[in-house]
Amino acid sequence: MSRLSDLFKKQNERILNVYCTAGFPQLNSTLQVMESLQASGTHIIELGMPYSDPLADGEVIQSSGNIAIANGMTIDVLFDQLAKMRDRIHIPVVLMGYMNPIIQYGFESFCKKAKEVGVDGLILPDLPLFEFEHFYGKIINEYGLDFIFLVTPETPEDRVRKLDALSTGFLYAVSSSATTGKDKDFSKVALYLQKLHNMQLKNPVLVGFGIKDKDTFNAVCAYSNGAIIGSAYINALAKGADIHETTDQFLKAVLNK
Amino acid sequence: MHSFNKAINYQAPSAEGYYGDFGGAYIPEMLYSNVETLKTQYLQIMKDADFQKEFHALLKDYVGRPTPLFYAERLSKEIGTNIYLKREDLCHTGAHKINNTIGQILLADKLGKKKIIAETGAGQHGVATATVCALKGLECVVYMGEKDIERQAPNVARMKMLGAKVVPATSGSKTLKDATNEAIRAWINEPNETHYIIGSVVGPHPYPDMVARFQSVISDEIRKQLKDKTGTELPTHVVACVGGGSNAAGAFYHFLNEQTVELVAVEAAGRGVYSGMSAATTQLGKPGILHGSKSILMQTADGQVVEPHSISAGLDYPGIGPLHAFLYESKRGTFTSATDEEALQWAFHLSEIEGIIPALETAHAFAILPKMNFKPTDIVVVCLSGRGDKDLATYMQAMDFKK
DSSP states (O other): OOHHHHHHHHOOSSEEEEEEETTOSSGGGHHHHHHHHHHTTOSEEEEEOOOSOOTTSOHHHHHHHHHHHHHTOOHHHHHHHHTTGGGTOOSOEEEEOOHHHHHHHOHHHHHHHHHHHTOOEEEOTTSOHHHIIIIIHHHHHHTTOEEOOEEOTTSOHHHHHHHHHHOOSOEEEESSSSOTTOOOOHHHHHHHHHHHHHTOOSSOEEEESSOOSHHHHHHHHTTSSEEEEOHHHHHHHHHOSSHHHHHHHHHHHHHOO | OOOOOTTOOTTOOOTTOEETTEEOOOOOGGGHHHHHHHHHHHHHHHHOHHHHHHHHHHIIIIIOOSOOEEEOHHHHHHHTSEEEEEOGGGSGGGBTHHHHHHHHHHHHHHTTOOEEEEEESSSHHHHHHHHHHHHHTOEEEEEEEHHHHHHTHHHHHHHHHTTOEEEEEOSTTSSHHHHHHHHHHHHHHSTTTEEEEOOSSOSSTTHHHHHHHHHTHHHHHHHHHHHHHHSOSOOSEEEEEOSSOHHHHHHHGGGTTOTTSEEEEEEEEETOTTTTOOBOHHHHOEEEEETTEEEEEOBOTTSOBOOOOOSSGGGOOSOOOHHHHHHHHTTOEEEEEEEHHHHHHHHHHHHHHHSOOBOHHHHHHHHTGGGSOOOTTOEEEEEOOBBSGGGHHHHHHHHHHHO
16 A cells, blocks of 8 residues: 555545645755645645756746756655655655656665655656556556646547546646646636546546635645645745745644635 | 668658657656647647648748748859858848748647647747748747847847737756757646647657758758759758758758758857857767657766857757767768857858858858868858857947957
């Protein structure tokens, strides 16, 4: 049993997954941010590995990544920081990132090391289905990591089913075809989520892109198992003085029904 | 490593867009529908007789093709061989870029798209895109690095005059790589109505193959023209500059599977290949993934993309098309480079001895000619990819400096 499936067994609604960028705001703040997220009621941490050219992300996450890279964050440094993570973090942790830095690190070494430090799953937006099936998926599965595919309103139904079948942990529903950090029209999102719900997928569905506060969180939770918040939290971190206090206030505002 | 093998068909990537290990479509799911539509339809649309008819009619009457193949007498004498210039600088809008934009705008039309986006480095692709959008009455938005907007002001003015909106890319190095990121993001944000006209043989499959096919008119004409002039269709060498590699792909295309023809790709060495200010991708790069395909990429040890440098905005790119990566790896292509200074010198030299002011990008291709040890009997075709009007500011500065 993975930490992710355990979590969804215990609770299958209003799951909150919060994204943070490794090495942001400071190189060594990674674990402090993660501990604050855990203490403030986050259910899953999506830890972003910074990349110079993050195509699926908007400017907020890109600029946090640029700061992290300038701070000296690399995959090596990150795994060092995470070496004793499981002494302090008990909630599921998924790594999010882009293929190029991982390939340079060595894809298999990366999966091995991620498993060793206690990472539960991977979100790699530029690893497409074809490459997953023909090469990378086998390695990911071999090391017992969950892999979370993205689906969008444009993804045809048979493809949604295929991506669901290959995903473990949860399925990441992009609220509309857009990069992170953009405002959404939630009436359209509701229709789309209703459609996904009716498909009775194997995996729980978490909704990301455009979720930024209590209202948007509540809106998507009506039709899904929960949501992913990224840019809004990064913005708060960038402005806030104290990591713990900022995180606590941000999450209180989101989770308060 | 592959060795040059007759059995390899360099013109045809695999069904998933691979040339050897390079290519593919490493795209986020948000782009899947758009790219899948292109992938399943591009060949069918391009092979359609009406499409071909309209494409070639526009190339002839609007672009001004065929472009001349010119025997450069003084240059040939100086280098001690036979040099022919493929005059892509005489295309409408001043460079080869329009061959591809004509093709893609017709394709976008067939796909029912209403809006066109594009990235541009030197502005030549942006101008060529704005031009065809005006021709077909489609909305046009061009993403251009903030730094390139400064150094290519005349092209920015041309795009605006043609009715395009020019959006500055302010992230990263503020050049072509970042303009491409912004264009891809814009496509992700409004995928249904929009077609993205990529200007080079880069990006996810099917772009590298599609752009190479549209540009292949260059080598198709070279073969016929050379036959008329020399009695043989096959030169000994074809020389072209390479940033992403579209003019080189077009000039090489119909010679890719002709073993006797040496294909010479000239990258931008900037201030010197190992100066830390270079864009010589094959010399400095390693296999990696950028802008949706696996290719050779300039990057740090931990996989962050390096900001390149070249005096020419069109070659200032940290990657190279997957076809070229394969030509490099399989040794089918000869990869070499020219510095900023050599390119500048040759821009002046070509102007003085042939009466042709080339684009800075194109000048790189000429700069390697004296180093190539050609035989007097060789037949060398240089792709004169663009004219130098857009670079006058840089050339004027260089003249002031000389004084």
